[in-house]
Amino acid sequence: MKAVTLGPAGTYSHRAARAVADDVEFRESVTAIVDAVADGDYARGVVPIENSIEGSVTETLDALSNREVAVTQEIVTPIRHALLAQSGNFETVASHSQALAQCRSYLEAEYPDVSLEAVASTARGVERARNDPTVAGIGHPDNAGDDLQIIAEDIQDRKSNATRFFVVAPMSERSDAGGKSSVVVYPNANYPGLLLELLEAFAERDINLSRIESRPSGDRLGDYLFHLDFEAGLYEDRAQEALEDVEEIARKGWVRRLGSYDTRHVLY
Numbered sequence: 668m669k670a671v672t673l674g675p676a677g678t679y680s681h682r683a684a685r686a687v688a689d690d691v692e693f694r695e696s697v698t699a700i701v702d703a704v705a706d707g708d709y710a711r712g713v714v715p716i717e718n719s720i721e722g723s724v725t726e727t728l729d730a731l732s733n734r735e736v737a738v739t740q741e742i743v744t745p746i747r748h749a750l751l752a753q754s755g756n757f758e759t760v761a762s763h764s765q766a767l768a769q770c771r772s773y774l775e776a777e778y779p780d781v782s783l784e785a786v787a788s789t790a791r792g793v794e795r796a797r798n799d800p801t802v803a804g805i806g807h808p809d810n811a812g813d814d815l816q817i818i819a820e821d822i823q824d825r826k827s828n829a830t831r832f833f834v835v836a837p838m839s840e841r842s843d844a845g846g847k848s849s850v851v852v853y854p855n856a857n858y859p860g861l862l863l864e865l866l867e868a869f870a871e872r873d874i875n876l877s878r879i880e881s882r883p884s885g886d887r888l889g890d891y892l893f894h895l896d897f898e899a900g901l902y903e904d905r906a907q908e909a910l911e912d913v914e915e916i917a918r919k920g921w922v923r924r925l926g927s928y929d930t931r932h933v934l935y
């Protein structure tokens with residue numbers, strides 16, 4: 668099976684993607700990955716959705732509400748960052764914005780004078796370090812190869828650092844089977860208690876919500892859509908009933924069922 672994920676080779680997304688496909692190709696943004704799967708160019712895409720330190724990857728949330736794709740699996744993996752450079756003498760640290768944020772306190776304490784450079788991925792930052800002696804990258808230590816030194820390991824601000832990835836597929840692959848489900852709701856309405864009603868649809872049926880995120884609709888200030896993850900499969904009566912209520916609440920807007928899926932833990 669052919670999968671597409673964030674490149675170049677060596678990203679954390681690549682490590683997660685190897686768990687679902689033998690043949691992995693790359694794009695330089697989450698939006699481009701979701702577009703490639705929605706357009707039918709790949710059977711699977713692997714995108715980061717949230718991190719235990721930094722929270723949601725908003726580009727992923729927005730791509731999932733803008734294009735029609737199914738979520739067929741979630742992958743949870745620990746993230747342990749290393750600082751990689753040609754020598755200890757560098758002026759710039761280049762990495763993915765999430766990695767820079769996950770190591771913010773470490774960088775401020777140890778390298779208060781370096782400048783930070785956000786690039787498309789951790790592997791792109793490591794490549795910058797490989798080509799420029801004044802640049803260090805933050806990424807998985809396996810990226811060091813023969814030409815870079817591992818200056819420091821485990822530099823994330825909390826020892827426990829995990830990222831959750833979604834495996835996305837063309838809409839025809841959407842499944843109702845799985846222990847968790849994700850939906851995006853655009854109520855296109857705004858009145859006191861709207862969100863409470865949405866939450867009650869799940870609470871009344873004893874369905875545990877595992878995440879709720881609001882994102883601006885982009886149409887006008889104060890207008891939101893909601894990303895909901897819950898611990899039930901769409902095949903279950905209680906989930907179908909909850910979503911019927913949600914669809915009624917969002918009758919002026921829309922509800923997108925991304926699908927049901929199970930969790931896979933990938934260690935490396």
Ligand SMILES: O=C(O)C(=O)Cc1ccccc1
Pocket residue numbers: 673677678679680681715718746763765766787788789790830
């Ligand atoms: O840039 C990468 O390696 C990615 O896959 C995105 C990312 C960045 C930081 C933590 C987890 C995933």
